[in-house]
Amino acid sequence: MNLFQLRAFDAVAREGSFTRAAERLFISQPAVTGHVKALEEHYQITLLRRTARRVELTEEGTRLAAITRAMFGLAEEAQVMLEANRQLLSGRLEVAADGPHRVMPILAKLRERYPGISVNLRLGNAQDTLAALLGEHVDVAVLTETEPRKGLYLQPLCQSRLCVLLPVGHRWAVSQQALPLSALEQQVMVLREPSSVTRRTFDKACAVAGIQPQVLLELGSREAVNEAVAAELGIGVVSSTELSHDPRLVALCLTGEGLVNQHWVGCLERRRELRLIQAFMALAGT
Incomplete structure (x- = not known):
């Protein structure tokens, strides 16, 4: 025929x-x-x-x-x-992120610029987010402290600094603007699970500085850490880009070495030229 x-x-x-x-x-x-x-x-x-x-x-x-x-x-x-x-009048973008705080502003820009684009967002820890991208389950990902590797394109997004999270009535909350890492020696703390990027960065900085806090609880989410700190079970650690507005809590920046994290936007190198991915990357850079 x-x-x-x-x-x-x-x-x-x-x-x-x-x-x-x-x-x-x-x-x-x-x-x-x-x-x-x-x-x-x-x-x-x-x-x-x-x-x-x-x-x-x-x-x-x-x-x-x-x-x-x-x-x-x-x-x-x-x-x-x-x-x-x-022409980016329609389409669907699959996005993964290791937390909502850094990805949501990008999605807001995408919605404003290209209202016909729909987005499916996966939230998970750093390992799950990277695995989703490398396994081609998503188009783009917002990642933290990711090592360069063949076939992976990474674009710098921002940096964050570790902060301590205190209940609002804590003595440090009312007296200081920042806190040296050394002050956490033998302090009772409630932290994320050991696989969390925030936890790994904190543990590494403490090891280098020779500081040994007392870890009372290991928790699987930021929300759980917030609740534990609000209940005065211990001091928490959070990224400066993930601070929530909770009247029960006060965050102070930590000073010391090794307390900064680099955040990235990533995609597979061979898919970098796709229009939807290019649009997301461009908006992430503005």
């Missing part, structure tokens, strides 16, 4: 004219005539009656026109969809 012949027939059926069909297809009128004639001869069928005034469909032509109209109508719908995606 020759699709060029079918498209020529479909154009004539829609326009009722070989001349207008040629204009529709941006080819010459003899080319349209030749395609339709070849179709009729190949299948030994009469599809069109040519009169002095117009072109009319035969019964077989009417039946075929119903089929070709559906065929090429779907092709036109596909073209409209693809063009809309190319």
Whole structure:
């Protein structure tokens, strides 16, 4: 089956004219005539009656026109969809992040600039977020302290600093603007699980400085750390970009070495040129 012949027939059926069909297809009128004639001869069928005034469909032509109209109508719908995606009028972006605080401003910019784009957001820890990106379950990811590797494109996003989280009535909360890491020696603390990037950064800084806090609780979420600190079970540690506005809590920046984290926006190198990914990366950089 020759699709060029079918498209020529479909154009004539829609326009009722070989001349207008040629204009529709941006080819010459003899080319349209030749395609339709070849179709009729190949299948030994009469599809069109040519009169002095117009072109009319035969019964077989009417039946075929119903089929070709559906065929090429779907092709036109596909073209409209693809063009809309190319112009970022529509589309879907799969995003992963190791926390909501850094990704939400980017998504807000994306929504404002490209309101037709829908987003599916996965939130998880640093390992899960990187695994989702490398496994091609998402298009882009917001990552923390990720090592460069082959096939992975990383764009710097921002830096954050570790802060201590205190209940509002704590003596340090009312007397200091910042706190040296050394002050946490033998302090009772409630911290994230050891696989958390925040926890790993804190543990490494303490080890280098020779500081040994007393870890009372290890918790699986930032929200749990907030609640434990509010209940005065111990001192917490949080990233400066993840501070929440909770009247029960006060955050003080920690001073010392090794307390800064680098955050990135990443995608697979081979998918870096896709328009949706380019748009996300560009907005993350503004």
